[in-house]
Structure formats: C-alpha cells, structure tokens
Amino acid sequence: MRHMKIFDIALKDLTRSFRSAFALVFMFGIPLLMTGMFSLMFGDGGDNGEGFSLPVTRVVIANLDAGSPELQDTLANMPLTSEAGSLGEMVAGVLQSEEFSSLMEVSLAQDADSARAAVDSQEAGVALIIPPDFSAQFAALDGQATIEFYQDPTLTVGPGIVRSVLNQFLDRLSGAKIVVKVALSSSGSNYAIIGQVIQGYLAAQPQADMNAALIDVRSPNLPAQPKNVLYQILTPIMGGMMIFYALFTGASTAESILIEDEEKTLPRLFTIPTPQS
CATH class of the missing domain: 3.40.1710 (abc type-2 transporter like fold)
Structure with a gap:
C-alpha cells in the first residue's frame, strides 16, 4: 500500500510537470532549437564524406x-x-x-x-x-x-x-x-x-632537391563506414536534451517546493497518510 502511494504521488507530480509550459520548452523546445542553431553554424553542410582539406x-x-x-x-x-x-x-x-x-x-x-x-x-x-x-x-x-x-x-x-x-x-x-x-x-x-x-x-640534407615538397598532406586511409542518418540526427538532439534537462531539474526541484508552500500543500510532503500497521 505504501509503495502504491509513492507511485501515485510520483505520477501526479509528473502529470503536473508535463502541464507546465516551462518544462516542455526546456525539455523539447530549447534542445531542438540549440541543436539546429549549432548545426547551421558549425555543421559540415553535407560534405558527402570528402574529409578535411587545407585551405588554399x-x-x-x-x-x-x-x-x-x-x-x-x-x-x-x-x-x-x-x-x-x-x-x-x-x-x-x-x-x-x-x-x-x-x-x-x-x-x-x-x-x-x-x-x-x-x-x-x-x-x-x-x-x-x-x-x-x-x-x-x-x-x-x-x-x-x-x-x-x-x-x-x-x-x-x-x-x-x-x-x-x-x-x-x-x-x-x-x-x-x-x-x-x-x-x-x-x-x-x-x-x-x-x-x-x-x-x-x-x-x-633529408631533401636534396629544393623543388621537393616540404609538406606532405595525407589523409588517413580508413575503411568507409556506413552512415546511420537517424543516429547522426538523434545524437546532438539527445545531448542537448540531457544538458537542458539537468538545468531544468535543478530549477524545477526548488520551484516545486515554493509552489507547494504557496498552495498550502507543503505539509503533505512531510506526512504519511497511510497507517503504519
């Protein structure tokens, strides 16, 4: 009975959190927005796997x-x-x-x-x-x-x-x-x-001919790996969601106590209505 009461309280808290626009924005909106912004600013732009090249x-x-x-x-x-x-x-x-x-x-x-x-x-x-x-x-x-x-x-x-x-x-x-x-x-x-x-x-000298190349740029000959498009999309999104979810949980925990105190429901967190028999 006591465990069921704990699950009921947790379910009600989750339902209440998902009704908060602040929580939804931090969990879904901002991570997607930040991932899209960084992808546009620093992404590879679809280089089709051509690799790194030095600028001329x-x-x-x-x-x-x-x-x-x-x-x-x-x-x-x-x-x-x-x-x-x-x-x-x-x-x-x-x-x-x-x-x-x-x-x-x-x-x-x-x-x-x-x-x-x-x-x-x-x-x-x-x-x-x-x-x-x-x-x-x-x-x-x-x-x-x-x-x-x-x-x-x-x-x-x-x-x-x-x-x-x-x-x-x-x-x-x-x-x-x-x-x-x-x-x-x-x-x-x-x-x-x-x-x-x-x-x-x-x-x-190591290079007797002065016309010889003084710099030799070589790309590593690595075997081609099959690309998982879904993995490439979800990886930055999940990383952004983890970061902002950590920020949200820290603020949400403190905010929930303040809301409980404002709504005069804070004592329920310190009492157990279920009999201890």
Whole structure:
C-alpha cells in the first residue's frame, strides 16, 4: 500500500510537470532549437564524406632583390641558381612550384605597398616583401638577410603553413651560408672547393632537391563506414536534451517546493497518510 502511494504521488507530480509550459520548452523546445542553431553554424553542410582539406592561401610576393655577383660565384652549384638571377627569384620559384599549388596561390606584385594593400583589402592572406639587398646581405659573411612577412591577422592556418615552408627553405640556405663561411676560412677564395662543399652539404640534407615538397598532406586511409542518418540526427538532439534537462531539474526541484508552500500543500510532503500497521 505504501509503495502504491509513492507511485501515485510520483505520477501526479509528473502529470503536473508535463502541464507546465516551462518544462516542455526546456525539455523539447530549447534542445531542438540549440541543436539546429549549432548545426547551421558549425555543421559540415553535407560534405558527402570528402574529409578535411587545407585551405588554399593567396600569397603575394614583392621581389625587389637586385641580386649579387658574389652570390652567383660562391653558390654556383646550388640548385635553381642557374635559372634564378637572384636569391629572391629562388624564393619565389620554390613557392610557385607545383608541389605547393594545393596549399598556396602565389602572385607577384610590383612593389611593397601594393603587396601590403592586397593583404589589407583581403585579396591575399600573406605578403612576402623581399628587400633589394637580400642577395647582397646573404652573400656577405657578416650580413643578415631578412624577408618581411605581412599577413592577415584574421587568418591562422594558411599563414602558418606559408611561414613553415618559408622557414624550412631559408634554414637550408642559412646552413649553406655557414658552410661557405667555414670553407672560406679554411681554403680561402677557392670557389671550386666551396662549390663541392656546398654540394656535399645539400646532398646530406633529408631533401636534396629544393623543388621537393616540404609538406606532405595525407589523409588517413580508413575503411568507409556506413552512415546511420537517424543516429547522426538523434545524437546532438539527445545531448542537448540531457544538458537542458539537468538545468531544468535543478530549477524545477526548488520551484516545486515554493509552489507547494504557496498552495498550502507543503505539509503533505512531510506526512504519511497511510497507517503504519
């Protein structure tokens, strides 16, 4: 009898809760609304399982490098030097290679101001400004060659990829410069020996060809899984319902005590009308 009384009280409380518009909105309305909003804002939009793909970054290069005769003499055997008239052309040639066509779209600008303007107007994500003395500073043993990296502050992934590719290429050039400096201190201005040393240094690198891809993007070869459309729909809805139901139960528990007190029915929660015999 006592257990039946407990079930009767619980059934009446559930009936009363489902008559509350506040409860119905929190249990059904808001979860469906929030799930739909997040699906529209962050959903895959029906990509048909194409997977993740890196965005193509538009890069503008302002190559102002005037070249250096010393660089041509000391680095005569370095790859791409025979085709490039300056170190700036080497940098532009590497970034314009086919290996990076899926990661960046490279175009050339006449001057530094037009390259920065392209980024400011969001026509490009990154601007590389190569100064006129870039090759000369690199050829000088105590010189410091720098490239201005100008990017759109609203972008993160694309400029990071461009910076990584550029840093890896320039690190190899810096290593070659150190090799040249050591060779000059050992053998003097014997450019034939210096060229052989540079060739040995480049051959010892993980990638002897500067045209080789510095980034290899691979998607995992996972077996195709059959899609359960009903499961994909119900999963976010049930998650939203669980969250808002937890919020509702916390507020509803406190509210039920206040309502019982207002309606003068609170004593029933502390008394047992069933005889204890």
